[in-house]
Amino acid sequence: xxxxxxxxxxxxxxxxxxxxxxxxxxxxxxxxxxxxxxxxxxxxxxxxxxxxxxxxxxxxxxxxxxxxxxxxxxxxxxxxxxxxxxxxxxxxxxxxxxxxxxxxxxxxxxxxxxxxxxxxxxxxxxxxxxxxxxxxxxxxxxxxxxxxxxxxxxxxxxxxxxxxxxxxxxxxxxxxxxxxxxxxxxxxxxxxxxxxxxxxxxxxxxxxxxxxxxxxxxxxxxxxxxxxxxxxxxxxxxxxxxxxxxxxxxxxxxxxxxxxxxxxxxxxxxxxxxxxxxxxxxxxxxxxxxxxxxxxxxxxxxxxxxx
Numbered sequence: 001x002x003x004x005x006x007x008x009x010x011x012x013x014x015x016x017x018x019x020x021x022x023x024x025x026x027x028x029x030x031x032x033x034x035x036x037x038x039x040x041x042x043x044x045x046x047x048x049x050x051x052x053x054x055x056x057x058x059x060x061x062x063x064x065x066x067x068x069x070x071x072x073x074x075x076x077x078x079x080x081x082x083x084x085x086x087x088x089x090x091x092x093x094x095x096x097x098x099x100x101x102x103x104x105x106x107x108x109x110x111x112x113x114x115x116x117x118x119x120x121x122x123x124x125x126x127x128x129x130x131x132x133x134x135x136x137x138x139x140x141x142x143x144x145x146x147x148x149x150x151x152x153x154x155x156x157x158x159x160x161x162x163x164x165x166x167x168x169x170x171x172x173x174x175x176x177x178x179x180x181x182x183x184x185x186x187x188x189x190x191x192x193x194x195x196x197x198x199x200x201x202x203x204x205x206x207x208x209x210x211x212x213x214x215x216x217x218x219x220x221x222x223x224x225x226x227x228x229x230x231x232x233x234x235x236x237x238x239x240x241x242x243x244x245x246x247x248x249x250x251x252x253x254x255x256x257x258x259x260x261x262x263x264x265x266x267x268x269x270x271x272x273x274x275x276x277x278x279x280x281x282x283x284x285x286x287x288x289x290x291x292x293x294x295x296x297x298x299x300x301x302x303x304x305x306x307x
Contacts (some may be wrong), residue, residue, distance in 0.1 A: 020173035026195055026222055027181060028070040028093060030056050031245060031260040031275035032294040036074045036231065038087050038201040040108045040198050041166035042122030045076040045085030050269065052076050058292040060277075069094045076107065077301075081157030085109040089125065090285060097154075098134030101193075103127065103162060117171045123163035127184075131191045132157035158191035160184070166198075176201045194222045202228075210237050216245070226250040231260075239266045241273075248283075264294065271296035 004071055014105040027040065037044050037053035046052070054074040061067040076087035088108035105127030112120045134155040144274035166179030200218035207213060208223040211234065218229040231245025241264050257280045264273030 005183045011041070017196065025163035026059060026194060026225060027220075028072075028091075029087065029220060029227065029247065030058060030070075031262055031277065032056055032264075032273045032290050033218075034147055034202065034214075034231075034269065035198075035294065035296060036076070037177075038074050038076055038123075038125070039072050039089040039103075039105075039106050040104075040164070040181060040196075041123065041168060041177050041200075042087075042125035042164050043085075043109045043121040043166040043168040043179065044177055045078060045087050045107060045109055045121070047078040047080075047085070047111060047119070048076075049299065050122045050300055053297050053299070056292065057294075058290070060290045061282065062289045062291055066224075078103075078111075083111050085111065085121065087122070087292075089127075098132075098136070099190075100132050102130040103193075104164065105164065114225075119170045121168045121170070123166045123168070123179075125162075127162050129160050129162045129193055130157065131160075135191055153289060156191060160192060162193075173204045173206075174202070194224070197221045212238070214243075224251070233262070240264070252281075254281065258290075260292075269292070269300070 013091040027249050033040070036056075049090040052075070054072075056070075057072040059067065060069070070091065070093045072089070072091040074089045075089065076085060078085045082153070085107070089107060090102075090104045092100070092102050094163035105125040107123065107125045109123030110123045113124075133157065136155065143292040147244050161184055164179060164181045165183060165185040166177060168175065168177035172183070177198070179198045181198065182193045183195065185193055185195045198218070198220055200216070202214055202216040205213045205215070214235065216229070216233065217230040219227050220227045220229075227247060227249055229245055230246045231243060235241045241262070242300050243262045245260045245262070246257060247260065248254045259278045259280055261278070262273060264271060271294065273294035273296075277291040277292070
């Protein structure tokens with residue numbers, strides 16, 4: 001039976017906003033994923049001499065009560081002796097009123113030197129999903145209506161195993177990766193994520209001694225969404241960057257899209273990045289005030305050198 005007079009509606013409608021990529025069944029897309037994406041592709045730990053710690057935070061539609069929020073923590077390391085990358089990825093998403101999703105995985109990948117220029121990485125991530133939905137968190141002006149819909153009368157939660165697999169091919173200037181997230185997912189519900197497919201590539205083009213341009217292309221597919229991400233970053237002396245990316249919803253015939261502006265810097269292995277998302281398209285009804293912050297730090301290790 002139809003319910004009326006919801007004071008807090010975000011929790012019930014946020015699952016359907018594709019261009020914002022907000023749903024317990026759909027992974028959040030981050031504008032700063034160029035720097036760390038092991039939460040999407042376990043093959044992408046890299047081969048740095050440092051233990052890399054990345055923290056991504058995203059607030060969608062700031063100022064909207066109970067608007068979605070997302071946090072991702074990635075910790076990665078590379079061990080030269082066994083040619084393997086190791087890591088941990090933990091993410092938390094507040095989808096809306098009473099709707100929360102937590103994902104935790106351990107990451108492993110093995111790297112193969114194809115020749116002196118190319119490295120192939122094959123990765124596996126394994127962990128759990130914990131998704132909960134508290135329908136009672138939604139307030140109804142007329143409490144007499146609460147009994148009219150049975151599903152509003154209980155809190156639901158589900159813990160399920162989760163696996164990601166992926167491949168990444170690298171040389172000093174070019175990266176190409178593909179991955180499948182939530183491999184074990186079949187039929188999905190509000191308490192279970194959909195299977196996702198990712199593909200991405202980037203190319204670093206040096207310009208003189210101080211500048212480099214990095215064009216990027218990424219694609220995400222799941223049952224109800226086909227989202228592209230077309231971007232360009234400009235780096236100055238390898239320590240300062242700025243860029244823009246366009247994220248159209250292909251499935252919606254480009255009627256919804258996001259334009260993200262990013263800036264950042266790196267000082268003594270500490271990185272800071274900030275992005276602002278602007279909603280575009282005739283079907284876009286969401287406020288253009290989505291903010292994303294990235295913090296990163298590299299912890300040096302003795303006796304482990306870059307390849």
